[in-house]
Amino acid sequence: MAPLTYINGTPIGITAVLLALISSMGGFMFGYDTGQISDILVMDDFRRRFAECDPAPSLELIDVSTCEFSTVRSGCIVAFLSIGTLIGCLCGAPVAEILGRRYAMVVECLVFFVGEIIQITSSTHWVQYAIGRIVTGLGIGALSTAVPMYQAETSPSQIRGIVNAMYQFFVTFGILMAYCISLGARELDNSGQWRLVIGLGFTWPTILAIFIQTMPESPRWLASKGRDEEARRSIARVRGISGKGSKAEDDLKTRWDGLIDRELAEMHSTIKLESQSGNGSWADCFNPKDKVLYRTLLGMAIQTLQQLTGANYFFYYGATIFSSVGIDDSFITQIVLGAVNFFCTFFGLYIMQKCGRRWPLILGGLWQSAWLFVYGALGTARDPTTDKVSGKIMIFASCMFILGFASTWAPGAWVIVGETFPMRTRAKQAALATASNWLWNFLLAFFTPFITKAIHFRYGFVFAACNLVGSVVCYFFLYESAGLTLEAVEMMYNDPNCHAWSSATWAPPEYKDRADMTMKLNTENRKEHFEHQSDSGSEKDSGIHHEPHA
Known part of the structure; x- marks a missing residue:
């Protein structure tokens, strides 16, 4: 198969595009599960079954207007997914190391299936539903470690930024799809309202588990296992120069054999050098030598700060938030917010490819902080349930915040996780960074109902401050890795003359x-x-x- 295109004279194959699309289905699963719960919580049948309602002779005769979720119950149902993802991403590292990146994804899809079955068979016990979300989270969390790592290790360096950003793009696509499906499903009778939304979730892992087996394995993982010939074939496939076809294709492969040799040699050189610094254990992730500890803490900080931007405040509780500001149909407003998130991520793909990593995150944090301040100030100064103008401006501020988040921090955090860590500890450091994301995801999901009950819309000020902190951290500690191979990124972090603020020229x-x-x-x-x-x-x-x- 011939290359699909050339970027700066370097061949890029159709396989490089397909592996980005197929593996990113793991991000779609993440987004779909994130987006669906906000709307499911306000569906009539779900409230009758799992909320606290006035007694009635039968389930069908329960007056849904008397049904309310307690703060603890709603927090648990939403946040238990994040407990599973936290455990799953830590377990995902050794699984990806042992089985390889592709087979690990298949195993993780099977775990997701089990969680979906537990949820969809729930009847009246909310604890069963919450346990199903924990199991589903195990699969999603493990995938959130394996997918960005696979994409970074397999993609050509010329398009690595946009490929890694595809993961977040599919997260936003999943969120939007969940909103749209929920809007239609609420018109159904009885449990079909929420069971249809959950049942469609079986589609996405099926696609991922089947089609990821048609893609090449990570050449860096193969090289680390001594499987050089397979690594060569993997590199050739993503470059579109695998040969074994017409004479023209075989000639093309011969022409570019030097490129494959250089890439494989660079991988081996780095693997050999790293093997002298440790065996890649969990303890090695906290070794200050070669700035490994530095990068572990940096990855954990970036993923933590991505959660503290406040995005999931809107995604998890958007329907509830917009009801509280006097919006008549919160489902529609939720879709508007999801659409802004999705379409602005197209802009994020461009930014990650063309503008690097550091300045998009720095400027994105400042933009997000400004609009969250507007959101918090209006919600505090006026009562949005009676002042419709204030409520509409708050919705606009929310959309402007999402525009900045979807363009910068949303894809940027996953790109950084994919390309910052050394090969020997990459899986484990990526797991620790992603675990930080899921830990704060859980804390925000669980405690947000308590916090909003206490401080209402002043919660926006908290997130505004966190976004400012994110900009400062990126300026002083994040190195610019755009345009470099993963092996060159390793060299950059170990150059004593290179600093974060000067790294763009390194x-x-x-x-x-x-x-x-x-x-x-x-x-x-x-x-x-x-x-x-x-x-x-x-x-x-x-x-x-x-x-x-x-």
């Missing part, structure tokens, strides 16, 4: 700076590309047929 020793590196590599790749085109043209004139490759 390049390996053979180059003057990042711009010089980019220019020389582009020139070299384009030369190789054009030489191939020239040779192909000459052979075509001689009667040899070549299939198009760009």
Whole structure:
């Protein structure tokens, strides 16, 4: 199969695009489960079955207007997913190391199935439903470790940023789909309202488990296991130069064998160097040597701060929040918010590819802080249930906040987790970082009802302050990794002359700076590309047929 396109003269295959789309279905599962619970909590049949209601002779005769979830019960139903994801992401690291990234995803999809079955078979006991969410969370949490790691290790460095950002893009897609399906499902009778929403959740892991087996395994994982020939084939597939087809494809593979050799040699060099620093145990994640501890804490901080932006405050409790500001149909407003989140993530994909990592997160934190301050100030100064104008401005401020989040912090945190850690401890450090995300996800989901009951919309001020802290942390501690291979990122963090605020210009020793590196590599790749085109043209004139490759 010939390359789909060339970026700066370097071949990119269709497989690189497909692996991004297929593996990101793990993000869709995450988003779908995140988005569905907000609307399920306000569905009539779900409230009759699981909320606290006035007594009635039968379930059907219960007056739904008397049904209310206690703060503890609603917090548990929402937050128990995060307990499972916290445990799941820590368990996902050793599973991904032992089975490989692809087979780990299959196992994690099976765990998700079990959780869905427990939820959908719940009848009147809310604890069973909550336990089902814990089990579902185990699968989602493990996938949140495996998927970004697989994408970062397998994707060509030229598109790694956009591929890693695809995970968050599918999270937002899943949230929006959950909102839309819930809007239609609420018109159904009885338990079909919420069981349909949950039942459709079986579709997404089925797609992931089946189609991920058609994708190549991570070449870095294969190289670390001594399976070099498989690693070569994996690199060739994502580059679209695997050969074993027409003579033109075999010639193309021969032309680019040098590129595959260089990438594989760079992986082996890094693996050999890292093996001298430890065996990749959990303890090694906290070793200050080679800035491993630094990066562990950085990854955990970035994922924690992503939760503390306040995004899930809107996603988990959006329907409830918008009801409290006087919106007649909170389902519709929730969809509007989900649509803003989804479509703005397209912008986020572009930003992660073109603008790097540091400044999008720094500026995104400032933008988000400003709009959360507006949200909190209006909700505190006026009663949005009686002042409709204030309520509408608060909804607008929420959308502007989501615009910034979806464009910067939402994809950026997952990109950083995918490309910051050394190979020997990458799975475990990614698990620790993701565990921080899920821990704060749980704390916010569980305690938000208590906090909002005490301080109401002043909660926005808390998140505004956290966003400012996020911008400061990124400026002083986050290194710019855009445009570098994972092996070059490792070199950058270990260069004593490189600091976070100056890292955007850093390049390996053979180059003057990042711009010089980019220019020389582009020139070299384009030369190789054009030489191939020239040779192909000459052979075509001689009667040899070549299939198009760009």
